Amino acid sequence: MRKHQELxxxxxIEQLRADQLTSDDFCLYGKEDGExxxxRSYWVSNYPDVVEDRDICPADVAEQDLQLVYYGEQLIDVLSVALEEKLNASHQDLVEALNYYQQHDSFMKFES
Structure with a gap:
């Protein structure tokens, strides 16, 4: 996933599917957190640095006053599990799985 761009x-999701969900060295940042x-557009950048148990966002994120929305590793994990359960999942299905994970800290089950 190319960093330092807004997508x-x-x-x-399309890019991650093309990369076969292998590149998780990024984070998503946005103007607001939530669903x-x-x-909606998100800024793709580096992971925050941890200094004295605090996340310090990359300079490009801080300059834009953005908030961390999703860690790349978690995003890839959620998408991978969702696609294992529902191989033909739509992008909207995947967004629902991502939002479910954020709210419940567990993977969403798809009905067969």
Whole structure:
């Protein structure tokens, strides 16, 4: 995943699927936290540095006054599990799985 760019969540999911969900060395940042949306844009950048048990966001994130929305590793894990359960999951299905994980700290089950 290329960093230091703004992409819609739809574009991010498409890129991650093209990369076969292997690149997790990134984080998503946004103007607000809360539920993810396909059409909403997110800034892709580096992981925050941890200094004295505090996350210090990368300079490009701090300059834009953005908040951490999702760690790349967690995002990849949630997408991978969702696609194992529902191979033909739509992008909207994947967004629902990501939001579910954020709210419940567990993976969403797809009905067969």
């Amino acid at each position: 819609s969540l739809d574009q991010i 993810l949306a396909l059409a």
